[in-house]
Each structure stands twice: as structure tokens, then as C-alpha cells.
Amino acid sequence: MRQIIEESAVMLDFKAEDWKEAITQAGELMVAEGIVERRYIDAMISLVEGYGAYIIVAPGVAMPHARAEDGAKGTGICFLRLKEPVVFPQQDNNPIRILVGVAAANKAEHLETFGMVAEKIVDPECIKKLMLCATAAEVVRIFQN
Amino acid sequence: MQKAIVTIHDPSGLHARPSGRIAKEATRFLCEITMRDTNGGKPVNAKSTLHILTGKFTYGARVELICDGKDEAEALDAVRSLIEGLTE
Numbered sequence: 001m002r003q004i005i006e007e008s009a010v011m012l013d014f015k016a017e018d019w020k021e022a023i024t025q026a027g028e029l030m031v032a033e034g035i036v037e038r039r040y041i042d043a044m045i046s047l048v049e050g051y052g053a054y055i056i057v058a059p060g061v062a063m064p065h066a067r068a069e070d071g072a073k074g075t076g077i078c079f080l081r082l083k084e085p086v087v088f089p090q091q092d093n094n095p096i097r098i099l100v101g102v103a104a105a106n107k108a109e110h111l112e113t114f115g116m117v118a119e120k121i122v123d124p125e126c127i128k129k130l131m132l133c134a135t136a137a138e139v140v141r142i143f144q145n
Numbered sequence: 146m147q148k149a150i151v152t153i154h155d156p157s158g159l160h161a162r163p164s165g166r167i168a169k170e171a172t173r174f175l176c177e178i179t180m181r182d183t184n185g186g187k188p189v190n191a192k193s194t195l196h197i198l199t200g201k202f203t204y205g206a207r208v209e210l211i212c213d214g215k216d217e218a219e220a221l222d223a224v225r226s227l228i229e230g231l232t233e
Contacts, residue, residue, distance in 0.1 A: 111159075
């Protein structure tokens with residue numbers, strides 16, 4: 001398995017008009033990394049439209065993703081922090097500023113990757129640090145340790 | 146305290162969506178609810194999607210569900226049924 005996140009998959013202070021634009025940008029980061037096909041972006045948006053905002057896992061944090069068969073080419077994550085938070089459907093009380101996009105080549109790696117990210121962000125101090133990181137390198141260090 | 150062993154039937158394991166459904170259901174109850182993979186896992190709080198995700202519960206995992214408190218019997222029934230009913 002490749003390193004879970006590269007500095008090139010980190011973008012800070014992106015200005016998104018709405019949640020769809022935020023997910024699209026997260027998707028673009030993963031396309032650029034070569035871990036998903038472009039259609040994976042549409043699948044991530046469809047998942048939220050179809051199943052609701054269950055991808056919101058902590059205050060201010062969402063983990064957009066789709067299934068391997070929706071166009072995942074490999075396993076990895078991206079990190080997108082927004083300049084201004086966006087609101088997901090029916091989630092007015094939890095505006096989102098951090099999106100950790102997830103792609104996985106198979107079910108086992110999907111679970112493993114979600115678990116790894118969850119282990120980090122289950123700690124509110126970690127989320128605080130991620131909100132304040134000034135560089136991509138700092139973000140990568142948090143996920144690599 | 147009441148316990149039960151449940152098996153994960155969802156071929157994708159407990160990823161974000163089923164974890165969210167379990168947490169939502171568990172939060173309805175007053176008692177403490179934890180889940181633990183009997184294959185050497187540590188207990189995780191079933192009322193939190195994130196905590197359930199840290200458990201990395203895979204397809205076929207046998208999970209010990211523990212409810213402790215006022216409405217433990219009702220909680221055990223409800224959460225166990227939900228987990229057993231999870232499919233793709």
C-alpha cells in the first residue's frame with residue numbers, strides 16, 4: 001500500500017461556495033493523485049444526495065467517499081480544509097471545514113483506511129491541530145504518525 | 146450488565162454508513178453501550194460513529210456487545226437486531 005497521504009493531496013484554505021463544490025475539490029485532489037477516476041467524484045456526491053450526510057463524522061469534519069467499483073484506482077486519502085465552512089443537507093448545526101476524502105481499492109483497505117483516519121480524528125486535539133496546520137507537511141505528519 | 150455476541154454479515158464490514166446507523170440507534174438509550182471484536186479488539190463506544198470506525202469491524206467478525214445501565218435489556222435487543230440486520 002502506498003503512503004496513505006502525500007503533500008500533493010493536501011489543500012488548505014480553499015474557498016467553496018457549497019458542499020458539492022467542496023466534495024468536487026476533494027475529488028479533484030484524488031484524481032490528481034491517480035487514486036480515483038473522475039466518475040468517483042460524481043459517486044461521492046450521489047452518496048450524500050442518496051443517503052444523507054452520514055459522511056459527517058465529527059464536529060466540522062466530513063469524510064466523502066464512494067465504493068471501489070465507483071472508480072477507485074488505488075487506496076489513499078486527501079485533505080481539504082475550507083476557508084469558510086459549508087453546510088451539508090439537513091446538517092445546519094454542523095458546518096464543515098475539513099474534508100478527508102477516502103478512496104480504497106477493495107473493502108478491506110476501505111475499512112482499514114477509515115479506521116486509521118478515525119483513530120486520528122477521534123481525538124478533538126487532533127482536529128484542533130488540523131484546523132491550525134499552516135502547511136501540507138504538517139498535515140501529512142499528523143496522519144503518518 | 147447484559148452481553149451478546151453478534152456477527153457482522155455486511156460484506157463491507159462496519160464502514161461509515163452502518164457505523165453511523167449503529168451510533169444513532171445506540172444514542173437513543175441511557176445505558177453505556179460498547180462493542181468489542183472478540184478476536185482481540187479493544188472495547189469501543191457504540192454511541193460514536195468515529196469510535197466504531199476505530200474498531201475496524203470486518204465481515205464475519207464476532208462482536209461482543211455490552212450494555213450497562215437502566216435500559217440495558219431494551220438497548221441490547223435493539224442494537225443487536227440492527228447489527229444482525231445489516232447487509233450491503
